[in-house]
Amino acid sequence: MNAQTSFSSKEIQxxxxxxxxxxxxxxxxxxxxxxxxxxxxxxxQQVRDHASSSLAxxxxxxxxxxxxxxxxxxxxxxxxxxxxxxxxxxxxxxEGLTLPEASTxxxxxVNGVYSHQLSDVTDLPKGVYVGNLxxxxxxxxxxxxxxxxxxxxSEELFTAxxxxxxTDAAVIWAAPNQIVETPIxxxxxxxxxxxxxxxxxxxxxxAHTSASLEVIEQYxxxxxxxxxxxxxxxxxxxxxxxxxPYLTNAVTEIWAEENAQVTHTRVQQESQQGFxxxxxxxxxxxxSRYTCNAISFGxxxxxxxxxxxCHGSQSDTNLNGLTVIRGEQLSDTHSAIAYTTPHCTxxxxxxxxxxxxxxxxxxxKVFVPKAAQLTNAAQLNRNLLLSxxxxxxxxxxxxxxxxxxxxxxxxxxxxxxxxxxxxxxSRGLNESDARNLLIDAFAAEMLQRIPTPSLxxxxxxxxxxxxxxxxxxxx
Amino acid sequence: MTATTAKxxxxxxxxxxxxxxxxxxxxPKGLNEDVIRMISAKKNEPEFMLDFRLKAYRQWQxxxxxxxxxxxxxxxxxxxxxxxSAPKNNDSEKKQSLDxxxxxxxxxxxxxxxxxxxxxxxxxxxxxxxxxxxxxxxTFKEKLAKEGVIFCxxxxxxxxxxxxxxxxxxxxxxVGDNFFAALNSAVFTDGSFVYVPKGVxxxxxxxxxxxxxxxxxxxxxxxxxxxxxxxHVSYLxxxxxxxxxxxxxxxxxxxxxxxxxxxxxxxTTQNWFAGDENGKGGIYNFVTKxxxxxxxNSKISWTQVETGSAITLKYPSCVLVGDNSVGEFYSIAxxxxxxxxxxxxxxxxxxxxxxxxxxxKGISAGNSTNSYRGLVKMGPKAHGARNYSQCDSMLIxxxxxxxxxxxxxxxxxxxxxxxEASTSKIGEDQLFYFAQRGISEEDAVSMMVSGFCQEVFNxxxxxxxxEADKLLSLKLENSVG
Numbered sequence: 017m018n019a020q021t022s023f024s025s026k027e028i029q030x031x032x033x034x035x036x037x038x039x040x041x042x043x044x045x046x047x048x049x050x051x052x053x054x055x056x057x058x059x060x061q062q063v064r065d066h067a068s069s070s071l072a073x074x075x076x077x078x079x080x081x082x083x084x085x086x087x088x089x090x091x092x093x094x095x096x097x098x099x100x101x102x103x104x105x106x107x108x109x110x111e112g113l114t115l116p117e118a119s120t121x122x123x124x125x126v127n128g129v130y131s132h133q134l135s136d137v138t139d140l141p142k143g144v145y146v147g148n149l150x151x152x153x154x155x156x157x158x159x160x161x162x163x164x165x166x167x168x169x170s171e172e173l174f175t176a177x178x179x180x181x182x183t184d185a186a187v188i189w190a191a192p193n194q195i196v197e198t199p200i201x202x203x204x205x206x207x208x209x210x211x212x213x214x215x216x217x218x219x220x221x222x223a224h225t226s227a228s229l230e231v232i233e234q235y236x237x238x239x240x241x242x243x244x245x246x247x248x249x250x251x252x253x254x255x256x257x258x259x260x261p262y263l264t265n266a267v268t269e270i271w272a273e274e275n276a277q278v279t280h281t282r283v284q285q286e287s288q289q290g291f292x293x294x295x296x297x298x299x300x301x302x303x304s305r306y307t308c309n310a311i312s313f314g315x316x317x318x319x320x321x322x323x324x325x326c327h328g329s330q331s332d333t334n335l336n337g338l339t340v341i342r343g344e345q346l347s348d349t350h351s352a353i354a355y356t357t358p359h360c361t362x363x364x365x366x367x368x369x370x371x372x373x374x375x376x377x378x379x380x381k382v383f384v385p386k387a388a389q390l391t392n393a394a395q396l397n398r399n400l401l402l403s404x405x406x407x408x409x410x411x412x413x414x415x416x417x418x419x420x421x422x423x424x425x426x427x428x429x430x431x432x433x434x435x436x437x438x439x440x441x442s443r444g445l446n447e448s449d450a451r452n453l454l455i456d457a458f459a460a461e462m463l464q465r466i467p468t469p470s471l472x473x474x475x476x477x478x479x480x481x482x483x484x485x486x487x488x489x490x491x
Numbered sequence: 492m493t494a495t496t497a498k499x500x501x502x503x504x505x506x507x508x509x510x511x512x513x514x515x516x517x518x519p520k521g522l523n524e525d526v527i528r529m530i531s532a533k534k535n536e537p538e539f540m541l542d543f544r545l546k547a548y549r550q551w552q553x554x555x556x557x558x559x560x561x562x563x564x565x566x567x568x569x570x571x572x573x574x575x576s577a578p579k580n581n582d583s584e585k586k587q588s589l590d591x592x593x594x595x596x597x598x599x600x601x602x603x604x605x606x607x608x609x610x611x612x613x614x615x616x617x618x619x620x621x622x623x624x625x626x627x628x629x630t631f632k633e634k635l636a637k638e639g640v641i642f643c644x645x646x647x648x649x650x651x652x653x654x655x656x657x658x659x660x661x662x663x664x665x666v667g668d669n670f671f672a673a674l675n676s677a678v679f680t681d682g683s684f685v686y687v688p689k690g691v692x693x694x695x696x697x698x699x700x701x702x703x704x705x706x707x708x709x710x711x712x713x714x715x716x717x718x719x720x721x722x723h724v725s726y727l728x729x730x731x732x733x734x735x736x737x738x739x740x741x742x743x744x745x746x747x748x749x750x751x752x753x754x755x756x757x758x759t760t761q762n763w764f765a766g767d768e769n770g771k772g773g774i775y776n777f778v779t780k781x782x783x784x785x786x787x788n789s790k791i792s793w794t795q796v797e798t799g800s801a802i803t804l805k806y807p808s809c810v811l812v813g814d815n816s817v818g819e820f821y822s823i824a825x826x827x828x829x830x831x832x833x834x835x836x837x838x839x840x841x842x843x844x845x846x847x848x849x850x851x852k853g854i855s856a857g858n859s860t861n862s863y864r865g866l867v868k869m870g871p872k873a874h875g876a877r878n879y880s881q882c883d884s885m886l887i888x889x890x891x892x893x894x895x896x897x898x899x900x901x902x903x904x905x906x907x908x909x910x911e912a913s914t915s916k917i918g919e920d921q922l923f924y925f926a927q928r929g930i931s932e933e934d935a936v937s938m939m940v941s942g943f944c945q946e947v948f949n950x951x952x953x954x955x956x957x958e959a960d961k962l963l964s965l966k967l968e969n970s971v972g
Contacts, residue, residue, distance in 0.1 A: 082559070386889055401904035404871075408901045412912070415894045419886035419916040429869075429901045429908040 302328030751786030770829025773801025
């Protein structure tokens, strides 16, 4: 439908896009260095080759593709990203980014490369492995074969691009019945260099039968973090740092085996010049529980693909999302939950706060085939528009063939209520305080669901300060 | 309806599958510029119409058949369709009374089991009956003319009121709007035309009854309704077709124009032949319907009851240009057996304080697929615009499919959009409650479906509400248990 949508400017891109993709692919292959251990090297090489060959037939998505209809990748394609990720970072600069709860369960990657110096995994229970792939022994890596790059949807373009350069990955492995009390912090830092940098971090989380763990996956940029929190203003406008664009193309695969529980918090705070494309692929088995808290504050253009595959009955899925954007930012969330078995439940709430000229996109799919009787799936997308030029595209989507199900979805787009503002002002709050209180309350519902107190605190502080700086800029 | 008549109906799922034996004037199959010139010449059309058709045809040739919808069908050979078929010797003597019209129309109401008293009331409805490609009779013309309302077939309108047709035809759905609309613009043969002058409230319901009869024709009708300032009109359309085991294409275009303070209410009961239970035959119903609220405070309301057709692709839309204009969409889409429906609406808010409301009820039974696809677009200047959408689906049997694809696009911060959707089945405990009171499962389901659709039935003109209600229970026979 809606044939009148204009595609004209995209068609010009289409011709060069393949070439662009080839360029990216070359970067990936250049980066993929053979590992020491030959046996591991062989199967990894196969995984990479498979991804490369699937890419050979594809081309960069344009707005003509239904999945990318509202997200224009042409700003990204103006840059020629190089995958030469080497950068050294002093431990002191990272201190502000670590979480006290996870001080000894932390892996740090700089531009997608594992940093032994910055990581700390000294305090782990037996039966739990947290580390990087290239440091694992062959006996262990062998066991990853059934998990690494084996999720459905791996042929999706950006996922395949990541896989094509797969040499290292953050690995979290919990043996059966292991309960990991402390959250595990995966920190992916970007340090943009002179040339636009391409980094492709990868993470694999496997929670075996009845294991339980909590992962915090955080993407941020260092130049930005030094001036934290992010200001929401474009440096170009402020005449600050020269624009240093970079691209993070991240893939995280999570396997929750029978009765396992995984709590996944994903924080995306890339710099205002950063491009972020991320994939979270989750496979759930019987009786497993998975919760995702996806927070998206940063990046000039970000896209989060959240794919949950429920392959066992009684699985429970909770997806929470909060997007807060301003300036010229574009944030796109595409989630999909696919069921294959009966008696599963899912609950999704995604909220967006959109200011200035920012643009939010939400597409939430729920697939309930005939086999998935007695599914109970709820989905809600709420959008708060704060400025006349802000815009939002939302498309909740249900595809149902089973008859004995309860599925619902909803979407709302609105502004701050005039009545609510008036109420607060009649109690003596000035306009900006009243507005901020209401915006905070809107965001708080999502932030409160993050289980790690210190992270919750820094995130709400960064929200407030981002807004504060904006107000100063306006004043 | 007694139990015995209900029983009788079970074995006859589609009652209108007969072919009326009339001599017809059908042109050979195929489509090219000569065919278009021939159609235009046969209808003795003014020059601008031929240009309009040829322009559409040339654009159509450059277009690709769309494939984004959630339905599949074998490709249509556009050269294997006859684009003109008309009953012979009918144009000269137009029938003036409903009683003289094609008996199929009267029979249809009888077969729906409507009591005679209700049928009598239909005599207060002006009817334009379209048989294959040609309008055969229009009733109550004089009575309407007294009020200044023009209600006739579009070919008559082209002869008698060419200026009005020229002004508005293609103003809402341009010739190149989409593949099927372009095809229609090139080859349409007839349809209805309504013009309500300033300040007039149309004294009766206007209605068009569409009937496909020939086996190898496509039906391409075109309806244009223009409501001048402060006028009101309510329009209904109904459709049936005989049972053939080949698929037939129905690609209609409907354009509505509402000027300042005008109101148009457009209701459809669509019951084209849906194919047999194995999905053989049936009508492809690919229709473009669009209303433009051009004036301030104007209102367009679409109500549809979609029960027929093998495949339905239909998105009655409202373009809300005038400030404070209102668009409404009430829909019931019922699919059974192998039917596929991808239907919904588009509400495009352009003017200030425009409002729209969408109530969609989808019921899918058997092996059918029923999708709601809707767009709510709030333009950058649609300040204070408001939308409320609700789409509920009901599944009967575990082979049926229900999908919703709502698109919401908001480009300004003073609008409010709400969308809700739910999917469920008829609960075991609800059925148990009915069984407890001695009501059979089939009757219980039909009562619950009718309750589920009540919101939409309330929007239909009275005679048609009861007709539609019965139509639904008829269609659902045998789909339970």
